[in-house]
Amino acid sequence: MAEEAAYLHFRDDSPHEEPAVTLDSFLADQSNATAVRVEPGDEARALIPHLDRLALIEVSFPSFRDGRGYSTARILREAGYRGELRAEGDVLVDQIPLMRRCGFDSFAPAAPIDAAVLQRSLARYPQPYQKAADGAVPVWKLRHG
Amino acid sequence: MYRYDEYDQSIVDARVDEFRDQVRRRLAGEITEDQFKPLRLMNGLYLQLHAYMLRVAVPYGTLDSRQMRMLAHVARTYDRGYGHFTTRQNIQYNWIRLDQAPDILAELATVEMHAIQTSGNCIRNISSDQYAGAAADEVADPRPWAELIRQWSTFHPEFTYLPRKFKIAVIAAEEDRAAMRLHDIGIRLTRRDGVLGATVFVGGGMGRTPMIAHEIRDFVTADDLMSYLEACLRVYNRYGRRDNIYKARIKILLHEIGPDEYRRQVEEEFAKVKALGIDPPAAELARITAMFAPPAFDPAAAGDVADRSDPDFAVWLDQNVRAHRQPGYAIVNISLKPVGGIPGDASADQIDVMADLAQRYGFDELRVTHAQNIVLPHVRIADLKAVWSALVDAGLAEANLDLISDIIACPGLDYCSLANARSIPLAQKIGERFADPARQRDLGELKLKISGCINACGHHHAGHIGILGVDRKGTENFQLLLGGSGAEDVSLGRITGPGFDEDGVVDAIERVTDKYLEVRETGERFVDTYRRVGMTPFKEAIYG
Numbered sequence: 125m126a127e128e129a130a131y132l133h134f135r136d137d138s139p140h141e142e143p144a145v146t147l148d149s150f151l152a153d154q155s156n157a158t159a160v161r162v163e164p165g166d167e168a169r170a171l172i173p174h175l176d177r178l179a180l181i182e183v184s185f186p187s188f189r190d191g192r193g194y195s196t197a198r199i200l201r202e203a204g205y206r207g208e209l210r211a212e213g214d215v216l217v218d219q220i221p222l223m224r225r226c227g228f229d230s231f232a233p234a235a236p237i238d239a240a241v242l243q244r245s246l247a248r249y250p251q252p253y254q255k256a257a258d259g260a261v262p263v264w265k266l267r268h269g
Numbered sequence: 270m271y272r273y274d275e276y277d278q279s280i281v282d283a284r285v286d287e288f289r290d291q292v293r294r295r296l297a298g299e300i301t302e303d304q305f306k307p308l309r310l311m312n313g314l315y316l317q318l319h320a321y322m323l324r325v326a327v328p329y330g331t332l333d334s335r336q337m338r339m340l341a342h343v344a345r346t347y348d349r350g351y352g353h354f355t356t357r358q359n360i361q362y363n364w365i366r367l368d369q370a371p372d373i374l375a376e377l378a379t380v381e382m383h384a385i386q387t388s389g390n391c392i393r394n395i396s397s398d399q400y401a402g403a404a405a406d407e408v409a410d411p412r413p414w415a416e417l418i419r420q421w422s423t424f425h426p427e428f429t430y431l432p433r434k435f436k437i438a439v440i441a442a443e444e445d446r447a448a449m450r451l452h453d454i455g456i457r458l459t460r461r462d463g464v465l466g467a468t469v470f471v472g473g474g475m476g477r478t479p480m481i482a483h484e485i486r487d488f489v490t491a492d493d494l495m496s497y498l499e500a501c502l503r504v505y506n507r508y509g510r511r512d513n514i515y516k517a518r519i520k521i522l523l524h525e526i527g528p529d530e531y532r533r534q535v536e537e538e539f540a541k542v543k544a545l546g547i548d549p550p551a552a553e554l555a556r557i558t559a560m561f562a563p564p565a566f567d568p569a570a571a572g573d574v575a576d577r578s579d580p581d582f583a584v585w586l587d588q589n590v591r592a593h594r595q596p597g598y599a600i601v602n603i604s605l606k607p608v609g610g611i612p613g614d615a616s617a618d619q620i621d622v623m624a625d626l627a628q629r630y631g632f633d634e635l636r637v638t639h640a641q642n643i644v645l646p647h648v649r650i651a652d653l654k655a656v657w658s659a660l661v662d663a664g665l666a667e668a669n670l671d672l673i674s675d676i677i678a679c680p681g682l683d684y685c686s687l688a689n690a691r692s693i694p695l696a697q698k699i700g701e702r703f704a705d706p707a708r709q710r711d712l713g714e715l716k717l718k719i720s721g722c723i724n725a726c727g728h729h730h731a732g733h734i735g736i737l738g739v740d741r742k743g744t745e746n747f748q749l750l751l752g753g754s755g756a757e758d759v760s761l762g763r764i765t766g767p768g769f770d771e772d773g774v775v776d777a778i779e780r781v782t783d784k785y786l787e788v789r790e791t792g793e794r795f796v797d798t799y800r801r802v803g804m805t806p807f808k809e810a811i812y813g
């Protein structure tokens with residue numbers, strides 16, 4: 125049996141433990157919550173005025189095929205969110221490198237992730253073609269400075 | 270031609286390693302077929318009726334002789350000695366073993382080739398004009414822009430799980446040889462006040478609900494293009510439908526919210542994205558453009574004339590050879606549509622012959638066309654006869670470009686697990702019915718396109734004559750469409766009426782072409798006559 129990755133947290137602080145409230149409840153009557161859960165169809169930009177008060181935004185992936193959460197992550201990072209951004213649900217090992225590039229720094233996959241496979245995939249690509257949310261230097265920048 | 274540097278090469282090599290690992294995990298049972306499927310699809314590997322099918326990318330349809338020979342080598346070593354060139358300017362192999370797929374990718378990587386994003390719900394291989402760099406009517410070579418987009422879209426972290434596949438075409442001429450407006454995004458380069466920029470069309474596509482792309486932005490410069498495309502894709506990724514696979518393409522989003530609302534959302538997103546600094550500097554486009562510099566044409570070729578004394582050669586010259594912008598040179602179209610053959614198929618030996626000809630006579634360049642033919646874009650007129658003779662020997666000299674037997678056909682029920690009907694035998698029957706070359710030439714330009722099911726891989730909506738295979742109570746049935754076009758006069762074909770069996774549809778086509786000969790006016794192509802007289806006379810001729 126392959127070793128499961130026990131730790132899917134890419135931040136210096138420890139994972140935020142407070143249960144996340146739904147975006148609707150947060151906006152309606154629980155604006156003092158520090159953790160919010162965003163579903164694929166939710167309008168993530170509604171959180172923008174509140175980002176500095178949030179410690180965790182959990183983006184849900186009900187199916188690995190539904191890629192809306194990738195845009196959610198980028199929008200939140202582009203708006204300046206610095207807290208924990210967690211991908212939760214049907215998250216597969218091969219998707220984690222892309223999710224890291226979109227700004228996710230925490231993962232709660234429904235099914236176990238093989239630590240060795242994950243390590244290999246995260247180390248595999250030497251550099252990306254495009255600039256994204258992770259600070260990796262794109263090829264065009266390496267070419268032209 | 271574009272050449273990889275160490276960065277491009279390392280990315281493609283990493284992909285080979287990644288796919289090898291994914292296949293290993295699948296074969297070891299560590300991942301389910303359901304989990305493996307999107308991974309293999311992102312690498313162009315489909316599970317078909319009889320075997321795996323591998324689709325190899327030919328970015329914007331351009332390749333050199335070394336790459337072409339590698340395609341022959343793969344056909345010989347890992348398939349049954351054939352390759353199938355597709356309407357997306359790629360090549361497919363139909364008899365691939367899963368355990369060998371990583372080795373194929375490793376071999377391809379040695380010649381700067383790959384199968385990245387040739388399927389899956391991501392941005393697919395960028396297509397372009399097969400006459401790029403040779404056509405007199407282009408404002409610039411579109412391929413440097415296509416290469417820029419290729420790099421931006423390769424493993425794009427945000428757009429790898431889109432609602433549906435996403436196809437982009439880039440052209441740079443008024444004449445549209447790439448069906449640009451039937452793509453999810455179509456780009457036409459244009460010059461404004463001396464500055465090169467792009468007009469962006471969004472929301473075209475074929476499939477079950479064919480639509481023609483809307484012009485969404487009249488002018489974007491290269492400096493803004495990636496931000497603009499990122500905005501276009503982000504709006505789609507967030508709001509494209511995911512509840513129904515048949516409504517998931519971007520054309521449906523545009524149809525539902527309207528082009529104006531889509532444009533508004535894109536502009537809003539673009540304003541935000543532009544601030545992120547994701548656009549490569551002008552030096553990057555310049556670096557790529559330098560690699561597409563024109564070859565060293567010989568000015569002394571300007572006076573060349575072809576010796577037309579051999580009548581067969583003269584026919585081929587008139588039908589398959591097109592004017593080049595450089596005096597003394599010509600564009601050679603190699604038809605992969607011999608009568609009775611499989612449209613787009615070439616044997617390993619034929620692929621090698623084409624590679625040899627490109628190397629010897631064509632500045633080492635070849636193109637794959639969306640009509641499933643091959644082009645040698647730069648051949649000296651004085652060499653045409655030698656090229657033709659070699660093509661004759663290889664069974665590649667069919668003089669039928671754009672004629673009724675130059676059929677586009679999808680693989681259909683012979684290979685494809687989604688098919689309702691067999692496209693290939695039908696294409697062969699039509700080819701045989703109209704085998705007489707003089708009769709074909711008399712009919713003139715007539716683009717016939719066949720799809721084995723509603724997914725429209727054979728572009729039937731865009732055929733002057735289109736054929737769609739449907740399933741009627743468990744038997745194969747064919748619907749006939751007239752009046753489509755994928756060119757600059759883009760239009761969608763209309764169904765004539767009740768469908769036919771295989772022989773019936775061949776008869777119906779003959780009645781349609783007979784009617785055309787009867788009513789055409791001087792200089793009219795079939796599609797022109799159809800547009801002038803409408804469906805009724807043809808309907809009467811068919812169903813009488």
Ligand code: SF4
Nearest residue numbers: 679685688721722726
């Ligand atoms: S049109 Fe249908 S039958 Fe033909 S290749 Fe596409 S999916 Fe298969």
